[in-house]
Amino acid sequence: MCINHTDRRGFFKAAAAAGIAVAGVSAMAAPAAAHERTLPLGEKVALTNVRIFDGDQVTFPRTVVIDNGRIGISSLGARRIDCGGAMLLPGLIDAHIHLRDVNTLHALAGSGVTTGLDMASFPPSLVDSLRGLPGLTDIRSAGAPAVAPGSPQSQIPTFPADAVLTGPEQATQFVRSRIAEGSDYIKIIIDEPGLSPETIKAVTTAAHSAGKLVMAHATSTATVVRALDADVDMIHHVPMDSPLSASVAARYVSTGTVAVPTLTMMEGFGNLGIPGMDYAAAEGSVAALRRAGARILAGTDANLTPGIPVQPPYGTSLHHELELLVHAGLSHREALRATTSLPAQAFGLPDRGAIRIGNRADLVLIDGDPLADITATRSVRRVWVGGVEYTPTPA
Incomplete structure (x- = not known):
């Protein structure tokens, strides 16, 4: 269904007033753009002992699963990465x-x-x-x-x-x-x-x-x-x-x-x-x-x-x-x-912007706490884009 210009603005205003995180809408329910390619099937990974910025505050250490390019549910069979209490941000x-x-x-x-x-x-x-x-x-x-x-x-x-x-x-x-x-x-x-x-x-x-x-x-x-x-x-x-x-x-x-x-x-x-x-x-x-x-x-x-x-x-x-x-x-x-x-x-991208089950696994692992010091976002340790860990090109 196409949301027209007036309805789109009303939708976001109403969502904000109700405290609804629009970015948390399941990616399964959002039609992909015609030019958007399917996310690659990547390795299943469980990021353990990681704190998460949930859009409001930082959670206690927990586990986030990357499963076939998305945020998954079960860590069964996943390769585990101990993040040592580092913070995970949405991409x-x-x-x-x-x-x-x-x-x-x-x-x-x-x-x-x-x-x-x-x-x-x-x-x-x-x-x-x-x-x-x-x-x-x-x-x-x-x-x-x-x-x-x-x-x-x-x-x-x-x-x-x-x-x-x-x-x-x-x-x-x-x-x-x-x-x-x-x-x-x-x-x-x-x-x-x-x-x-x-x-x-x-x-x-x-x-x-x-x-x-x-x-x-x-x-x-x-x-x-x-x-x-x-x-x-x-x-x-x-x-x-x-x-x-x-x-x-x-x-x-x-x-x-x-x-x-x-x-x-x-x-x-x-x-x-x-x-x-x-x-x-x-x-x-x-x-x-x-x-x-x-x-x-x-x-x-x-x-x-x-x-x-x-x-x-x-x-x-x-x-x-x-x-x-x-x-x-x-x-x-x-x-x-x-x-x-x-x-x-x-921008109408409901599959990202928050670390939620079903969203794209766009993730940034950092040191420090940007809620206390915004410069902590510079301390990037690892990055995943659509569930694929970014690897720099050789110099």
């Missing part, structure tokens, strides 16, 4: 990356990032070549974003011509083309000057009619308001010209819009000394969103895009992002949720 999710090549996936997996949500990559063959690789980070992608004529993206020689929109009449075909190419969600670049409000709204409407979430790039107060007016699902980045006001932050909550601040990228641009790009404004915006009760996800904007002056490294930058979110006012618990259960819910 981390980076809600904003830009794919480059298979080395991207190795860097992500090695840092415990088991799901990467790409926010602009092309051609489609690149994205397809990186999907479903056993033991490497699982990905989703927006494909090519909608941009305005004359934008920096439109000047890239390989950028698809049908993603450069001159008016709202092109919106439906743009969305159809992205879906045909396999895009998992739709992205719009909202800049000043840029796409008209009518075009932004038309793309959003066409995407929602097709059952796709809409991501908006917005880095100023004016473009954030434009994104909210268009009823997008998620706004990536936060303003660097001035902090979001309480009233604008409240609109995220009233509309169900999700925030992906990418503070790592904002910090990088703030360090360049460009007039009008103040990292304090970005941090203040996150604080305002947190006070308002908005859903905030961890995303880094990790990239190796030529010509971009700030290139956060894949994987390790997510740990920095969590530290920046805590510094901006999120609790350690909220920061951990921002990279586990919340992005799984927001």
